[in-house]
Amino acid sequence: MKRSIALLIPAGLLVAAGVLPVQASDSRYPVSYIRKVEITEPSGRTAWENKDFLDCDDVVLTQEDVLFALRHMRRVSRSAYDPEKTDSTGCEGSATVTFKNWKNLAMGIEPNGRILALEYDAKMKVAGSPTSFYECSPCRDRKMTLLKDALYRADKRRFKRLVAEGQLSAGEAELRLKRARDSRDRP
Structure with missing residues (x-):
């Protein structure tokens, strides 16, 4: 009996691993723990704007976009985020997310799923690590469809x-x- 249970546990873990999504969110920022989302700049341009691809006036960041990004973003390295090495729309909306523990997250979100995030404490002083870089493939698919x-x-x-x-x-x-x-x- 003990042997069969010991064999079932690893098999159950393999099945669970197959069911879990490949695109996992950053567990430091649970959506259920959000107090407030504030869109600070709904549409902005960066030096990389390319109107032949997308006019930034057509892109507006919404609260739903921020919540969707928090659910699906995954952390990437600084070099993987580099605009010279990856596609960049040159458009970016900004938002501040306040969590129930008064931790704040300033986010810059591009419609192609590239995300910059910087964590602040309740007194708006930089907390923890420097800027974090994220990719969100489901965000890109969703926004580009829209x-x-x-x-x-x-x-x-x-x-x-x-x-x-x-x-x-x-x-x-x-x-x-x-x-x-x-x-x-x-x-």
Whole structure:
């Protein structure tokens, strides 16, 4: 009897590991422990803004975005976050999250799921580690789906510019624009 139980425990752990999501949130910031979320800057531009990809005026950070990010973000290294090595939209919204223990988390969230976070104590002094870097693939998928029209407008601007520069014919630009929209609409 003891042998069969000893064999079932490791098997149960393997099954549980398979059920748990690969994208785990940072356990230091439980959503159930949040006192308040304040959006400090709903839409902002960084030096990396690329209007051919996305106009920052089309991106607005919401409270739901912050809560979703806290549930799904995973920590990455500083080098993995580097905008020169990864895709960056150049758009970023900012929020401050206050927890029930009065710990504060200042967050910068890009629509592509890149997140910067800095922890403060109740007196707004930097607490713990320096800036933390996060990635959130579910956040990117969610936000980019919501931004389909904004991405379509960016494609339209880009193709219009290429036609004006003589690098593309109007017919080819229209065809490419239709192809880009169709590729986004596919599940």
